Amino acid sequence: MADYIYVDNSNLYIEGRRVSAVQQGGAESIYEAMNLGILDHGYTISFGKLHQFLTGDDLSKIKRVALFGSRPPPNDGIWQFAERAGFELHLEDRNIANKEKKIDTGVATLITKDAYKCGDADADVFTLVSGDADYVPTIKALAEDGYRVEVVFWDHAAKELKDVASKFVSLDEHLEHLRL
Secondary structure: OOEEEEEEHHHHHHHHHHHHHHHOOOOOOHHHHHHHOOOOOOOOEOHHHHHHHHHOOOHHHEEEEEEEEEOOOOOOOHHHHHHHHOOEEEEEOOOOOOOOOOHHHHHHHHHHHHHHHOOOOOOOEEEEEOOOHHHHHHHHHHHHOOOEEEEEEOOOOOHHHHHHOOEEEEOHHHOOOOEO
């Protein structure tokens, strides 16, 4: 059995800051945090702890652990920590308005490519770490073709994404464990 793991870093990071804000009492609910832009700016996820949480102790079955994000300024070393933790980096430049682009399509493309070129629908588990409904068509198509796709994310992941996934794993109860 081989596992393929794909992480939408910004989605995970920003929404984790919202969950932490609620747990710290900065917002009454996740929906208030989302609507009012309330974040716990002190919350940071440890790449090492995240990698271990996603892969477990037996790395022999892991085929890919891909982390997608925006290319940082030259003096920012954040991605070096992720790479040292074991993530394969997929970085994209931000657009002219400094907005993150091409992350969702990059994840969707790689998970699809891996499934159809390398994957075994009978044995492999594909794991998406994101809660964005933009992934629904990709996950739905893979599921229809017999692939097992699990979604790991905070409880407020898009309901439609949870529904098409083979399994949903909540990160809410692991918030503190994943903290840097």
